Amino acid sequence: MSRDHWDVERIRKDFPALHQDVHGKPLVYLDNAATTQKPQAVLDALRAYYTEDNANVHRGVHLLSERATEAYEAARARIQRFLNAGQSREIVFVRGTTEGINLVANTYGRRMVGPGDEIVISALEHHSNIVPWQMLCEERGAALRVVPIDDAGEVDVDAYERLLSPRTRLVAVAHVSNALGTIVPVERMIALAHRQGVPVLIDGAQAVSHLRVDVRALDCDFYTFSGHKAFGPTGIGALYGKAELLERMPPWQGGGDMIKSVSFEKTVYNDLPYKFEAGTPHIAGAIGLGVALDYLEGLGLDGVAAYEGELLAHATEALSSVPGVRLVGTARDKAAVLSFLVDGVHAHDVGTILDQEGVAVRAGHHCAMPVMTRFGLAATARASFALYNTHEEIDALVSALGRVREVFG
Amino acid sequence: MSELRELYQQVILDHNRKPRNFRKLTRPTRVAAGENPLCGDRLSVEIDLEDGVVRDIAFQGSGCAISRASASLMTADLRGKTAAEAESIFERFHQMLTAAEPSDTDALGKLAVFAGVREFPSRVKCATLAWHTARAALAGQAEPVSTE
Numbered sequence: 047m048s049r050d051h052w053d054v055e056r057i058r059k060d061f062p063a064l065h066q067d068v069h070g071k072p073l074v075y076l077d078n079a080a081t082t083q084k085p086q087a088v089l090d091a092l093r094a095y096y097t098e099d100n101a102n103v104h105r106g107v108h109l110l111s112e113r114a115t116e117a118y119e120a121a122r123a124r125i126q127r128f129l130n131a132g133q134s135r136e137i138v139f140v141r142g143t144t145e146g147i148n149l150v151a152n153t154y155g156r157r158m159v160g161p162g163d164e165i166v167i168s169a170l171e172h173h174s175n176i177v178p179w180q181m182l183c184e185e186r187g188a189a190l191r192v193v194p195i196d197d198a199g200e201v202d203v204d205a206y207e208r209l210l211s212p213r214t215r216l217v218a219v220a221h222v223s224n225a226l227g228t229i230v231p232v233e234r235m236i237a238l239a240h241r242q243g244v245p246v247l248i249d250g251a252q253a254v255s256h257l258r259v260d261v262r263a264l265d266c267d268f269y270t271f272s273g274h275k276a277f278g279p280t281g282i283g284a285l286y287g288k289a290e291l292l293e294r295m296p297p298w299q300g301g302g303d304m305i306k307s308v309s310f311e312k313t314v315y316n317d318l319p320y321k322f323e324a325g326t327p328h329i330a331g332a333i334g335l336g337v338a339l340d341y342l343e344g345l346g347l348d349g350v351a352a353y354e355g356e357l358l359a360h361a362t363e364a365l366s367s368v369p370g371v372r373l374v375g376t377a378r379d380k381a382a383v384l385s386f387l388v389d390g391v392h393a394h395d396v397g398t399i400l401d402q403e404g405v406a407v408r409a410g411h412h413c414a415m416p417v418m419t420r421f422g423l424a425a426t427a428r429a430s431f432a433l434y435n436t437h438e439e440i441d442a443l444v445s446a447l448g449r450v451r452e453v454f455g
Numbered sequence: 456m457s458e459l460r461e462l463y464q465q466v467i468l469d470h471n472r473k474p475r476n477f478r479k480l481t482r483p484t485r486v487a488a489g490e491n492p493l494c495g496d497r498l499s500v501e502i503d504l505e506d507g508v509v510r511d512i513a514f515q516g517s518g519c520a521i522s523r524a525s526a527s528l529m530t531a532d533l534r535g536k537t538a539a540e541a542e543s544i545f546e547r548f549h550q551m552l553t554a555a556e557p558s559d560t561d562a563l564g565k566l567a568v569f570a571g572v573r574e575f576p577s578r579v580k581c582a583t584l585a586w587h588t589a590r591a592a593l594a595g596q597a598e599p600v601s602t603e
Contacts, residue, residue: 069458392519394494395463398575402459411495424495424517453463454520 052353057345058434060085071404074439074446079224079252079383079430080408081274084338088278091337095330103329104303104320118329121336122319125284128339129269130260135318136292138285139327143251144174146270146285147218149322150247151178153295154268155216161187164213166244168193168201169420170223170230173413175249179218188215195420199226199375206235210242217246221253225414225428226375227358227383229257236266245291251275255432256354256381258347261286273331278338282331285322292318299324350433357431358382361440365429368447374426382431385412388447391454393425399453400427403446405439461571462578463520466528471520476513476530483513489588489600491580496522500530500588509533509541512589519581521572526585528565538593545586552579 058064063083066073075083095117101110103118119134126134140146155178159165165179169192176190183190191214193206201219210217217239222229236246245267253259255276261269268287274280287295297304297315301324306314315321342350361384365371370389388396397409408428411418418424429443483501490497498516502509512533514526533541544563551558552572560567572582580602591600 394496394519394578394581395521398462398578399459410493415495418495424497449459453459454468 052349054353054434054436058436060087060341061434062086062089064434068404068406069402071402072442074403074405074442076429076431076435076439076443077406077408078255078432078435079275079412079428081280082255082277082432083434084279084334085277085341087341088334088338092279092330092334095333100330102326114329117333117336118327121332124336124339125286128254128259128343129284129286130262131286132262133289136286136289138287138292138319138322139332140270140283140285141281141328142272142274142283143249143270144178144272146268146283147175147247147249148178149285149298150216150218150268150270150287151182152298153322154245154291155179155182156186157294157296159183159186159188159215162213163188163215164191164211165189166191166193166206166209166214166217166239168206168219168230169195169416170199170201170220170226170228171218171414171416172220172224172249172251173415174251175218175220176416192416193219195228195417198377199223199228199417200377201228201230201235203231203234203238207238210239210244212242214239214242214244217244218249219246220249220251221259222250222256222381222383223375223414223417224252224383225412225417225426226377226385227252227380227430228375228377229253229379229381231379232266233264236264240265252381252383255342255350257351267291273335273338276335276338277341278335279328279331282328282335284335289318292322297321297324301325303327345433353433354382354431357435357437357440358384360437361429361431361443364440364444365447368444370451371447374421374423382435383428384430385426385428387423387426388450391450393427395454396427396447396450399450400443400446403442403449405443405446407443458571458574462575464568464571466565466568467520467524470524470527474514474523474527476527477515478513479515480511480513485592485595487588487592487596487600489584489591489602491518491522491584491602493602494519494581496581496584498522498526498585498588500526500585500592502589502592504538504593507537507539509536509538514585514588518584519578521569521578521581522584525569525582528568529585529589532564532566533589541589541593545590548586549583552582 247268250271272283304324393409485502496518503511
């Protein structure tokens, strides 16, 4: 898809937050890996839910509750189609990727992992795909094994294969690295794990807004993502799990909605997916997420990936040609995320100066301190793109980097 | 650009490039470590405190221009001061960075170059990291200081 076929100006009209000045300059929003802006359709859906349908789900006999329940369950079915899961009961609503991972660690993990067992992750992981496993390993006397990455930021699949052993109980890896943009060859890694009978969880937080995800083609056992990184509201996300695994897992949080019957002697847990959804969920968020996925698929994920590929190629070339700028993370297969350093200038100073020029980037360790350690860095600046960014915004980034040089001399 | 110029004054850029007292002391009597976990800035402050007076003070570590320059200028300022004087300078310094209105900076001498940080709330932590660490050292605190 060439840039002529991607009507980015029309798409930008759908995102009200993009149209503002910051510090007197037009906003250039390049912090999409942290969170994306929301299309008007999502904002309208949230407002419509609270204005017209607000009621609790799965309990009322009244009309509003029926409407809320229907919309909430339709959102679940929407996510099922989006991920190409086989059944909607395999989709559990969670607050986000972090909660999805914690749910698996606390249920599957606590049941299946014992002393001497191992969990395998990669050196690319976000803290949310490290710390829950560390906590589990500490509690159960298990060990965390880490697959190394190379200087380009690619996962060493040979080393991964060697790390898999009869003691491995679970593999948990990111689909796309938030800090470096690396697209991880998860399909191969899943196949290798399955050869040893090891289930695999994929952290899809950075993937779903950039590439088509098909959990059945991947054959992953768990897949989790956050709505707010895919144009949906904050505080809502989804965990996909294969039904046979979810069935075997104990519930995590106890409360209303996750039970069939309660007495002081015995509680009977609810069926999937409600067994994992204690308490009143983020109903509006779920509905908003469904609308966000409608929006995303309406544009077409193949078109999104092609357009972002153009942005990535342009930005990579443009940043590489700025004197003193060095890219960190140069994997062959990348999403539109560029971590970079400016010679002699700390990432926070870069971030502050870019912000004064209207350009919003992230500066820091990106909640991936082991990745920074791997490259001997404390922090990088990171520009991350979404389907509404333009080639002109890359030029604005480059021009703002000129200001950094002006200030620091 | 003017707010940026206020933030990144020549004195600050100079102290970032060539930080003063960026070394280890031979015999420090007080030591503390500080970090800003959100940005990963880390530094250590060493003080030779004798009879309640800062005889020598030095720092090491890594961080942004604001945190390095602040540590550098702080060490230059605190040498020869008593712990009580250091505390009152820190209070004035903190006031300058966080007050709703610009405050009188005359009493702060060279440290007044950080007045522009007030316009950048997310960078106040950078300017105060060295000071929090020095206070911890003076107080004999063993636990590392965190700005969070």
